[in-house]
Amino acid sequence: MIAGGGALIFRLVLWLMLAPLLPGIINKVKAWVAGRRGPPVLQLYYDLARLWQKSVVMSALASPGFIIGPAVAWVALTGAALLLPLGPAGALFSFRGDFLLMIYLLALSRFGTAWAALETGSAFEGMGAAREVSYAVLTEAAVITAILSLSVHSGSTSLATMLAPSVGAGVVLLAAGLFIVLLAENCRVPFDDPNTHLELTMVHEAMVLDHSGPPLAVILHGASMKLLFFALLLTEAVLPVGNLAPMPAAGILVAGVLAVTVGVGLVESLLARLAFRRVPLLLTTAFILCLFALLLAWKGGAA
């Protein structure tokens, strides 16, 4: 029990401390491509520390849900992170059907942030929240199809055994599909541009316009955990990390997450944002990629 508690705290700290590194790496890559020096890799840590110290400016219309929403969203994301197995170390909580809980925890976090966005009655935030929950319909279809293909391939209904083997023939399709989902869920280019400040054209940034101080810190930290979460999920879904010895597995996980992060940075540097009416098209493409991965897994399983 005590060992379990220790492992829980260790893993929690690992997640909480490492997550804000990723946006820093992405920004470094973008700066490098553009030939700039860019902000330090640890910039988000400084930002979070500063925001945590600040006082809050709250809309006169906001209810306590303005604070509770981000807190619930953050807890949900942490819960989803703890359900994700880390290679051969496995998950802290592993049970049959845990993948469904993981997907629905992501949905709960969406509920929390979208709720908090609607608190202020601002049309910008309403717009951002509307986009967030609408595109989520398509990403949810893609994610659940991807998970289904993993389940069919491994014949299992628990994340630890589901993510252990590699997906086989559908691996490229699944990787592409999940990468698009990662970009959409984390509001990166080509779905959203974390750099712009033109509220009309954004999703995530538009939702958090009125947040400040500690709640904003919680939201930003949650977003970075979500990025790390999807990067790990993608790596583990594609590579057979679960069957390796601990050291190489850890190496591969780190390399995989770094590769995904650098990939996000490169996409962000090289692509422009899509027009909003094209977004559903790209998300549908992601869904179809995952669907073909599922069909390949199905063929493989039947043979």
Next chain:
Amino acid sequence: MTTLLLAISGLGLLLSLPAGFSGSKAWLAGVLVAMTAGLVAAVVVLQTGEVWDWRGTLTVGGEAVHLRLDAVSALFLALLSLVGGAGAVYGREYWTEEKHPRTARWGRVWWSALLLCLGLVLLTANGLHFLIAWELFTICAYFLITLDRRRPEVRAAGWLYLAASHVAMLCLVAFFTCLAVRTGSWELADMRDHAELAPLFWLALAGFGVKTGLFPLHIWLPSAHANAPSHVSAMLSGVILKIGVYGLIRFSGWLPMPPGAGWMVALIGVVSAVLGVAFALGQHDLKRLLAYHSVENIGIILIGLGFALVAAQQGNAPWGRLALAGALLHVWNHGLFKSLLFFGAGSVLHATGTREMSRLGGLWRAMPWTASLFTLGAVAISGLPPLNGFISEWLVYLGLFDSTNAHGPSAWAAIPAIILLGVTGAMALACFVKVCGVVFLGAPRSAAAEQAHESGPAMRGAMMTLGVACAAIGLAPMLFWPMVAQAVSAWNPAWAGTEVPAGLAALGAFHLALATFALVAAATLWRRIRQRGVTRAVTWDCGYVLPTPRMQYTAGSFAGIITEWFSWILRPERHEHRPDGVFPFRADFTERTPETVLESVVEPAGSAVMRMARVFRRLQHGRAQAYLLYLLIGLAAMAVLVLIGANK
């Protein structure tokens, strides 16, 4: 023991009939005693799995009274008791003598009568009595829906309900009489060894399907739910739709199934789930929106039932047990959170006098209890952890995943069902974020919303009871599993046993931890903000000088992206005057989602029938000479027929 409890229950309801006519206190006491007794009886049967069977000497319609309570009907009786009791408490404050002097007493009497008839439907083991009780509760519900019958839209809704219910009744009369003719008695019991009865299931599906509100048989449902008094809407959605589900589950368990039944039920379930939530997104009327969510949730129940039927036909595959358990638990869950949501919508209507979401907003300040309890219901119905909606969806999903991994023919249905269930979940979330945000958050959009007030203690208490039940099933699913397992084994003895599905205990523990940590995190953040200080300021508006509440995002725009994807079936009607010129004089935009099935299928079909009837009516005009001519022509035709026959 059970006999005594059920006798108390029946007696309490019977006594509450006259009591309701004179005053409300004795009536409430009678109903509450009856409902408590009913709930205890149902829980006893669900815990022990023993079937209570009672034959009386009294005969009704030439048939001896025969009552039976097994785990399947007890599951529904428990829901009926809980929602019936909560609805009585709520309704007493919602539909008071002062506000509705003409109808308040009738509302109480019909409520008691409805509960009594619904109880009889669940208990009776005789086909003829089932039909009688079914018709009686349909009529009780009609009078409750049309309590406020001075408004024409209420009368129209009531008429539509009555017409649809009697189409269903026709199918059911055919179903039960065929059953009685084939088996030689009205007794209802396990008839799975009569293979020739299988095709009758389609009649039952149509009959019970109308009552359940399956897509596209849901046409009566939105207007009835929207126009009934809110405690009646809660009863309609929470319990009466479930009585249709009860019929389907009961007779799919007792009858032999035609080969395609499971596939068909699952297909209808998927269609209802996806289109139900799509239509819900297009609604601007709070209660109509909730009504369409009933279509969605009934769809989820039917997906579970359909796959259970498929599994039963494939040699009782174990994944069917999960799907059926999910469906049965979702019956409870939907009954609880949908009643809670309708109570919440009723409080909003009570406080503001409008169901139009575009006239509401910012209600959390005046109605904090209603806002929080409605949100609890919204989280639960969106199927989010840690509440009850997720538990039942989790069971259904797990059944579908196991079915896929079994690599049988059912996998081809399970794969699309899983994906569409996920899509439904995400759309339900979008819809309820919209509802909560537009109704309770932001700034009031009208004077009525500004002057809203919190509802009284009885209405809040009724909502809280249901909210606690939602949370209890979500946080401690292990307490409720044995009861669901009993109902599953009563449906199909091959799945008997109480062993818990792997993962359920861990899921419950995780839910508990999640709820605790969410509370801790929220409290910590709250304290931090208190320490650092809060400044209240106007919402960021890009420096605009005159922000007004009308500039907030509306329900229509919020749902616009998704409703656009479904415009092929929603067929939204838009009227717009765009602003033009340098100084545009006026501009407006209205959008309405019609009842597509009703307005473009049923109504045209109905008017075609009426046109045909009008043609034939010309034959009947009251002129005796012409009638004599008809007789002559008829006789001549017969004579010709006879002659032809004779010549052969």
